[in-house]
Amino acid sequence: MPTIQKITPCLWFDNQAEEAAQFYTAIFSNSKIVTITHYGEAGQEIHKKPAGTVMTVAFELDGQPFTALNGGPTFKFNEAISFQIHCETQEEVDYYWQKLSAGGDETAQQCGWLKDRYGVSWQVVPRILVEMLNDAYTEKSQRVMTAMLQMKKIEIDELKRISVE
Structure with missing residues (x-):
């Protein structure tokens, strides 16, 4: 089982998590997509995502782990981070x-x-x-x-x- 970084930034996207992870890993050397998880039937009344759509993408940028989440349109990025x-x-x-x-x-x-x-x-x-x-x-x-x-x-x-x- 791989070691999990104690602190990992999680980036909330509407539905572009995989696309964004591919964009970022193409820019930074020593970068890769590690795993992709998908939404299932469980919790569909809350997440409202069709089963099989991408839920999270674990990726690394120059060795730094990140998670990208397709969480829906509720939250947007701003300059505070x-x-x-x-x-x-x-x-x-x-x-x-x-x-x-x-x-x-x-x-x-x-x-x-x-x-x-x-x-x-x-x-x-x-x-x-x-x-x-x-x-x-x-x-x-x-x-x-x-x-x-x-x-x-x-x-x-x-x-x-x-x-x-």
Whole structure:
């Protein structure tokens, strides 16, 4: 029996759990769909899903386990919860930004945050941004913060330029 992660994010979808899991696992390396469960006859008066439809999809993104649930239209994603992707290079930032924002809400893009086509919020964060914001030289970190607040996708070269002014 496989070991179960103590804490696993569960993402509630109307009926796109399998589609979303396939979308995410195609973007992140070291990712896979682990198991898919289906609704049965039991509880149909509550879940109102036809027997045989996908109920949950267990999947991993870069080794991090997730569960996607087809729970119906009751709940929607919002920006109160997001997933951070820590990137080493601009190429990584560009890759995740382009892949995850495709078909998403362009009005929700700011400060490295984006909302994907399912309404899930992501923060695509270059590690150097965190270092710059934690810099002991307050004026420098404030310039970086001001610049970052004006960006949608974070541009590392621009932050570096601003940090040395």
